[in-house]
Amino acid sequence: APGKSAGLSEAEALGRALQAEKAYLADIIRYTPALICGIAPDGSCNFANPAAVRATGYSEAEIVGQKWWDLLYPGAERAQVDALFKNFGNGAVRDYEMTLTAKDGSRRVVSWNSINRFDGEGRLLEVIAFGHEITKRKRAEAALDEEHRRLESIIKGTNVGTWEWNVQTGETVFNARWADIMGYTLEELAPISIETWVKHTHPDDLKASGAMLERVFRKELDYYEYEVRMKHKDGRWVWVLDRGSVASWTGDGKPLLMYGTHQDINTRRQVEEYRRMSHEVLSIINSDLEFKDAIRRILAVVKQGAAVDAVGIRLSSGDDFPYYAADGFPDGFMLTENSLFARDKDGGVCRGKDGRACLECACGLVLSGKPGLASPLFSPGGSCWTNDLSALLDIPACEDPRLHPRNRCALEGFKSSALVPIHARTKIAGLLQLNSRGQNRFSQPAIQALEDVASHIGEALMRKKAEDALREAKEAAERANAAKSQFLANMSHEIRTPMNAILGFSEILAGQVEDPSHKEFLATIRASGRSLLGLINDILDLSKIEAGMLKIECTAVDPRALFNEIQRIFDPEIKRKGLWFKTEIDPGLPPALVLDEIRMRQIFLNLVGNAVKFTSRGGITLSASMRNIHADRSAMELVFGVQDTGIGIDRGQQDLIFKAFHQQTGQSHAKYGGTGLGLAICKRLVEIMGGRISVTSAVGQGSLFQVILADVPVAAAAPETAPGAAAQAPACDFEPARILLVDDVAVNRTLLRKFLDFPGFVFDEAETGNEALEAVRRRRPDLVLMDVKMPGMAGPDLLRRMKSDPSLAGIPVIVVTASAMKEQEDELKALGCDGYLRKPVLRGELIKAVSPFLKQKAPAKPAPSPQPAGRLDFDRGAADGDRARRAELAGLLRSEHMDAWRRISGNMNMNRIRDFAKLMGELAGQYGMAPLSAWADALRRQADTFDIERMKNTLESFPRLVDEIAGAERGKPEN
Numbered sequence: 001a002p003g004k005s006a007g008l009s010e011a012e013a014l015g016r017a018l019q020a021e022k023a024y025l026a027d028i029i030r031y032t033p034a035l036i037c038g039i040a041p042d043g044s045c046n047f048a049n050p051a052a053v054r055a056t057g058y059s060e061a062e063i064v065g066q067k068w069w070d071l072l073y074p075g076a077e078r079a080q081v082d083a084l085f086k087n088f089g090n091g092a093v094r095d096y097e098m099t100l101t102a103k104d105g106s107r108r109v110v111s112w113n114s115i116n117r118f119d120g121e122g123r124l125l126e127v128i129a130f131g132h133e134i135t136k137r138k139r140a141e142a143a144l145d146e147e148h149r150r151l152e153s154i155i156k157g158t159n160v161g162t163w164e165w166n167v168q169t170g171e172t173v174f175n176a177r178w179a180d181i182m183g184y185t186l187e188e189l190a191p192i193s194i195e196t197w198v199k200h201t202h203p204d205d206l207k208a209s210g211a212m213l214e215r216v217f218r219k220e221l222d223y224y225e226y227e228v229r230m231k232h233k234d235g236r237w238v239w240v241l242d243r244g245s246v247a248s249w250t251g252d253g254k255p256l257l258m259y260g261t262h263q264d265i266n267t268r269r270q271v272e273e274y275r276r277m278s279h280e281v282l283s284i285i286n287s288d289l290e291f292k293d294a295i296r297r298i299l300a301v302v303k304q305g306a307a308v309d310a311v312g313i314r315l316s317s318g319d320d321f322p323y324y325a326a327d328g329f330p331d332g333f334m335l336t337e338n339s340l341f342a343r344d345k346d347g348g349v350c351r352g353k354d355g356r357a358c359l360e361c362a363c364g365l366v367l368s369g370k371p372g373l374a375s376p377l378f379s380p381g382g383s384c385w386t387n388d389l390s391a392l393l394d395i396p397a398c399e400d401p402r403l404h405p406r407n408r409c410a411l412e413g414f415k416s417s418a419l420v421p422i423h424a425r426t427k428i429a430g431l432l433q434l435n436s437r438g439q440n441r442f443s444q445p446a447i448q449a450l451e452d453v454a455s456h457i458g459e460a461l462m463r464k465k466a467e468d469a470l471r472e473a474k475e476a477a478e479r480a481n482a483a484k485s486q487f488l489a490n491m492s493h494e495i496r497t498p499m500n501a502i503l504g505f506s507e508i509l510a511g512q513v514e515d516p517s518h519k520e521f522l523a524t525i526r527a528s529g530r531s532l533l534g535l536i537n538d539i540l541d542l543s544k545i546e547a548g549m550l551k552i553e554c555t556a557v558d559p560r561a562l563f564n565e566i567q568r569i570f571d572p573e574i575k576r577k578g579l580w581f582k583t584e585i586d587p588g589l590p591p592a593l594v595l596d597e598i599r600m601r602q603i604f605l606n607l608v609g610n611a612v613k614f615t616s617r618g619g620i621t622l623s624a625s626m627r628n629i630h631a632d633r634s635a636m637e638l639v640f641g642v643q644d645t646g647i648g649i650d651r652g653q654q655d656l657i658f659k660a661f662h663q664q665t666g667q668s669h670a671k672y673g674g675t676g677l678g679l680a681i682c683k684r685l686v687e688i689m690g691g692r693i694s695v696t697s698a699v700g701q702g703s704l705f706q707v708i709l710a711d712v713p714v715a716a717a718a719p720e721t722a723p724g725a726a727a728q729a730p731a732c733d734f735e736p737a738r739i740l741l742v743d744d745v746a747v748n749r750t751l752l753r754k755f756l757d758f759p760g761f762v763f764d765e766a767e768t769g770n771e772a773l774e775a776v777r778r779r780r781p782d783l784v785l786m787d788v789k790m791p792g793m794a795g796p797d798l799l800r801r802m803k804s805d806p807s808l809a810g811i812p813v814i815v816v817t818a819s820a821m822k823e824q825e826d827e828l829k830a831l832g833c834d835g836y837l838r839k840p841v842l843r844g845e846l847i848k849a850v851s852p853f854l855k856q857k858a859p860a861k862p863a864p865s866p867q868p869a870g871r872l873d874f875d876r877g878a879a880d881g882d883r884a885r886r887a888e889l890a891g892l893l894r895s896e897h898m899d900a901w902r903r904i905s906g907n908m909n910m911n912r913i914r915d916f917a918k919l920m921g922e923l924a925g926q927y928g929m930a931p932l933s934a935w936a937d938a939l940r941r942q943a944d945t946f947d948i949e950r951m952k953n954t955l956e957s958f959p960r961l962v963d964e965i966a967g968a969e970r971g972k973p974e975n
Contacts, residue, residue, distance in 0.1 A: 029049045030049060031050075032051060034051055034130050034131065034132055035048075035049070035051050035052040035055050035129075035130070035132070035133065036048070036128065036129070036130055037068065037129045037131075038126050038127070038128055039068055039127045039128075041124050041126075041127075042067075043068060045063050045064050045066055045067075045071075046064065047060070047064060052131070055102070055108060055133055056071075056072060056102050056103060057102040057103030057104050058071065058103050062103075072100040072101060073100060074101060093112055093114040093129075095111050095112075095113060096111065096112045096113075097110070097134070097138075107135075109133070109135045109138045110132065110133050110134070111132045111134050112131050113129075114127050114129045115127075115130075116128075155177070158263075159264065160177060160261040160263045160264075161175055161178025161181055161240075162174070162175045162177070162178060162260070163175075163197075163260050163261070163262065165194060165244075165257070165258045165259075166257060167217075167246075167255040167256060167257070168250065168255075168256060170195070171193065172192055172193055172194050173192075174186060174189075177262075181230065181238065181262055181264045182230050182232050182238065183233030183234060184233050199231075200231045201229070201230060201231075202228060202229035202237060204229075205228035208226065209224075212224055212225075212226050216245070216255075217246070217254075223244065224242070224245065224258075225241070225242070225243045228242050230262075232438075232440075234415075234438045234439055234440070235438060236438050238266040239265045239268075239270075240265065240266075241262070241263040242260065243260050243263070244258050245259065245260065267445060270443065270445075270446050271443075271446055273305050273306075274305065274306070274449030274450060274452075274453075275452075276305070277301055277302060277306070277449070278449055278453050280301050280305075281302070282456050284298055284301070285456050285459060285460045291460065292325070292577070292578060292616065293578060294460060295325045295457070298453075299312070299325055299326070299327050300327065302434065303328065306434055306436075307436075308328075308435060308436040309328050309414070309436050309437050310326070310327065310329045310435040310436075311434050311435075312325065312326035312327070312329060312432075312433045313325050313326070313431075313457065314340075314363065314430045314433065315422070315461070317700075319341075319356065319357035320340060320359075320700070321359065321363070321367055321430060321431070322338045322339055322340075322700045324617070329412075329435070330412060333408060336408065337406070337408055338700045339700050340359040340361070340364055340367070341357055341359065342357075342358040342359065342360045342403055358403055360402070360403050361403070361404065361407075362405075362419060363419055363431060363433070364402065364403055365384065365401065365402060366419045366420075367421065367431055369382060369428055370401075379447045379448065379451070381420075382428075383418060383419060383451060384419040385417065385442045385447050386442075387415070387440045387442060389407075389410040389415055389416065390410055393407055393410055414436060415437055415438055415439045415441075416438065416439055416441035417434065417436070418434045418441075418442050419431050419433055420432040420433075420451055420453070421454065423455065424458045424461050424462050430457075430461070432450065432453065434450070506525045509522055510522045510523070552596045552688055553596055553598070554594045554596050555596075555597055556592045556593070556594065556715035556716075556747070556751055557592065557594070557595040557597045557715070559585065559591075559624050560591065563583045563604075563622055563624070565601070566604045566605065566608055566622065569605070570608055570609070570612050574612060574619075574620070579615055579618065579619040579620065580618070581621075582619070582621050582622075583621070583622045583623065584621060584622075584623040585623070585624045585625075586624060586626055587910075589625070589626055590714045590715075592715035593712050593713070593715055594713040594714070594745060594747045594748070595709075596689065599689070602681070603682045603685055604640075606682050607642040607705050607707075608642055609678070611643075612644075614646035614703075615645055615646035615647075615702070616646065618645025618646070620642065621641070621643045622641070622642055623639075623643070624639070625639045626638055626639070630789065632788055634713060634714055634789045634817065635711045635714065636711075636712060637709065637710050637711065638709045639708050640708075641704060641705070641707075642704070643702065643705075644702050644703055644704075645701075645702040646702050647699070647700065648697045648699040648701050648702055649697040649703055650699050654695050658679050658680055658682075658683045659680060682707075690709065690710055690711070692708050693706065694706050694708075713747075715748065716751055716752055716816050732847055732856060733857040734758050734761070734854050734856050734857070735760065735855040735856065736760030736761065736762070737760065737761055737854050737855070738779060738781045738782050739763055739782065739783045739784075739785065740763075740765075740766065740772065740775055740776060740779065740783070740784045741764070741766070742766045742769070742771075742786040742787060742798070743767070743785075743786075743790070743816070744768065744787065744791055745787075746767075748816075752816070752846070755847070756847070764781060767791070768791050768792040769793025769794060769795065769798040770792050770793050772784070772786065772793075772798055773793065773798055776802060776808055776811065777808065780811070781811060782811075782853070782854060783850060783853050784812070784813045785816050786813055786814070786815055786816065787816060788815060788817040788824065788828070789817075799813055799831045799832065812834040813832070813833050813835075814835035814837060814850065815828050815836050815837065816837045817837075834853065835849045835853075885927055886927075886929070887967070888927075889923065889927045889929060889932075890962050890965045892923070893962045897916075897919070898962075900916060901916070901958050901959075905952075905955045910943050913939065913943045914940060914943050917937075917940040917943065918936070920932055920935065920939070921937065921940070929965060931961065931964065931965070932961065932965065935954065935957070935958070938950075938954055939955070
């Protein structure tokens with residue numbers, strides 16, 4: 001409270017203080033820059049301070065008593081004024097912006113606030129309005145907004161992304177275009193920071209651009225600029241030109257704020273890459289590569305350079321345009337889309353009024369030179385391309401210019417596609433196709449670059465046609481030779497008859513003439529005749545077959561060895577043509593079967609030869625499988641297949657090709673040659689062996705020839721050419737003995753007889769159990785080798801009858817069977833069989849089995865088992881540590897792995913043998929034991945090549961190997 005002045009009463013002192021306060025408040029109102037007005041409840045002004053006078057241009061006298069809205073807010077602002085005054089009365093006005101009109105007509109923006117005065121009964125007495133003129137601020141804000149709009153328009157026009165980066169905190173701001181370049185929205189990238197940029201930048205570019213930023217931060221460079229790859233939403237990399245500079249620095253000289261842009265340069269970089277690709281393609285075209293190899297190289301370059309998932313080249317073949325080469329398309333796609341022919345309901349080719357074949361889908365439009373689709377787009381060069389193949393699925397049929405739209409590319413999951421025509425002079429000779437599973441792979445400049453690539457291919461195609469024309473004379477000569485060969489085939493029978501007479505009588509005369517010169521003449525005649533006869537014998541094979549004169553001679557055959565031989569024969573031509581060749585053999589197929597090896601080789605030579613001849617891309621598969629296997633596994637149905645990806649055979653021609661002197665209609669004899677006898681001979685040979693041959697094929701999709709042979713027996717012994725089959729046989733010198741061979745397959749009996757070809761051995765043979773029982777009773781052999789499955793009395797019955805007869809029970813019986821069933825082995829041993837061998841049997845295995853039952857002149861000398869890893873050369877003077885490691889390894893092998901060795905030695909399971917070899921190799925590596933490693937390698941190789949004899953010997957050597965590792969002397973193997 002104010003203090004009392006001397007000599008004044010309390011009332012006077014309070015009055016003076018009040019006057020001072022009023023004067024103080026009056027000065028504030030007078031000198032404040034704020035507009036202050038007192039407004040009565042009816043809207044008339046009670047007072048206005050000097051600031052309000054100056055702002056409005058009216059004198060205080062002109063303001064006081066006037067309705068303030070009529071004075072300052074005439075016309076259009078009345079509704080806004082009413083709302084403002086209503087808020088004044090409610091006491092709710094805070095920072096209410098309005099534009100008033102001054103006396104001179106100028107307009108000023110004022111931000112209003114208010115307080116209210118009420119009487120003792122709460123009635124409004126007066127509104128005190130406070131205004132702050134913000135005209136200059138609003139003009140500055142408007143100018144700033146305009147500047148922002150202008151910059152945004154510039155940025156939008158240049159189509160760049162912008163970024164702002166607080167280098168010290170990592171905070172960043174991107175515009176929508178920055179995210180759009182990578183296929184995102186800003187919302188999808190949230191939360192946004194400098195890590196957003198790091199996450200989407202290619203690692204290689206991140207390192208290089210980071211080095212440049214460091215130079216900018218060290219003030220070595222004024223600005224930052226680098227081309228980087230950013231990861232697009234669809235997984236591809238897009239090129240961006242990243243630019244920026246430091247806008248402000250901290251007090252200690254560190255970068256603070258940095259601003260910059262991202263410019264999409266992906267199209268430019270793509271075009272640059274396509275131009276480089278075009279130059280590389282031109283280089284390939286001008287190289288010495290064969291046309292086929294050049295096309296393959298071109299496809300690889302285009303696929304990598306264009307960063308697409310699949311590429312292909314279609315070239316004209318007659319009226320069609322099949323794929324000449326392709327990479328990346330699914331196998332099913334290639335089969336269904338290879339031909340572009342439109343076909344009627346009967347399968348015939350549809351043709352237009354001009355007689356030309358009608359081609360389907362967008363490829364057909366490009367190849368016919370008839371662009372028409374709005375989406376995908378057609379370039380001026382006639383290329384069809386789109387970055388959204390799914391749009392094709394939505395084209396109404398009435399608006400789709402394509403003939404029979406297939407839409408297979410879209411259905412296979414491809415998103416972008418480009419079809420570029422290949423021109424050869426004035427004609428369209430093919431097209432280059434590029435497909436990608438990502439969107440936005442192509443642009444108009446990129447398509448133009450691809451059209452350059454296609455033009456180079458067209459040049460190569462024209463050069464190839466010129467080279468083909470140069471070879472025409474040679475092909476004409478080959479056709480003449482083929483015609484001559486066919487003539488000889490027709491005349492061969494007539495030639496053979498007199499040739500036999502010439503050779504026969506010259507041989508008779510040779511025994512009658514004595515003059516030396518005459519004998520020399522006859523020798524020359526006979527030699528020349530035999531030479532000529534050899535030449536025509538092959539031509540007469542077909543005649544022999546048809547006359548029933550060709551003899552089938554079966555022996556034990558290893559299908560795997562035969563397949564390997566066929567592959568070696570054709571390997572040079574397969575490699576020259578760039579084809580692949582693979583064999584698919586049923587793992588369970590026995591290694592020895594009873595077949596005519598010569599005729600099987602002749603069949604495969606014909607079928608594989610044709611496959612190689614008629615296949616220009618892809619490859620050949622040679623397969624063997626079995627089915628309808630007999631219960632005892634003694635025989636089975638064999639299915640051999642020769643499949644290629646060649647030109648195929650029209651359905652109407654598939655029966656004719658097996659007839660003599662027939663070839664597929666339309667087949668170029670000059671290109672493929674042949675006499676038309678090969679498949680006819682194959683068919684006859686297969687039928688003589690009781691089988692059948694068939695073909696499944698479609699034009700342009702390759703062929704599958706199958707040879708099916710029923711009831712092929714498993715050979716009793718391995719082929720005589722088996723590695724080491726003869727060399728590993730024990731050295732024996734038997735006394736004379738009589739042996740009975742019981743098997744319904746004559747070849748099996750012959751093989752056993754040859755394997756036991758010892759002086760003094762006499763063999764009796766029986767095809768059935770009944771014959772065998774009679775022979776045993778009559779001949780009393782020293783040994784019986786018996787099959788299990790035979791006509792009439794089977795092996796178990798024969799064994800039971802023999803062992804139940806006291807006079808026959810002492811004759812030893814060894815079972816030789818193809819059955820792999822343990823139950824049957826147990827049954828036969830229970831019946832009293834003295835030995836059990838599984839087919840195929842090797843010679844050494846057979847001799848070892850019969851030795852205990854036949855008398856020998858001298859003790860048999862078993863062939864030494866080969867050391868699989870060479871001589872086991874251990875250093876007897878090794879250090880104690882090495883000896884300890886050997887002893888530890890030997891103990892481990894004996895305690896934990898000897899049982900596994902016994903099991904695999906007993907059942908000869910190839911997979912388990914391979915596993916055992918792998919385990920031993922790993923142990924050898926752990927202990928540094930080279931002999932064990934060599935032993936494991938040898939066992940694995942023998943299992944992989946089915947070298948059964950050597951594999952058995954290697955397994956038998958395992959206990960001795962363990963003894964050697966332990967440092968023991970060689971001795972009897974552990975059992």
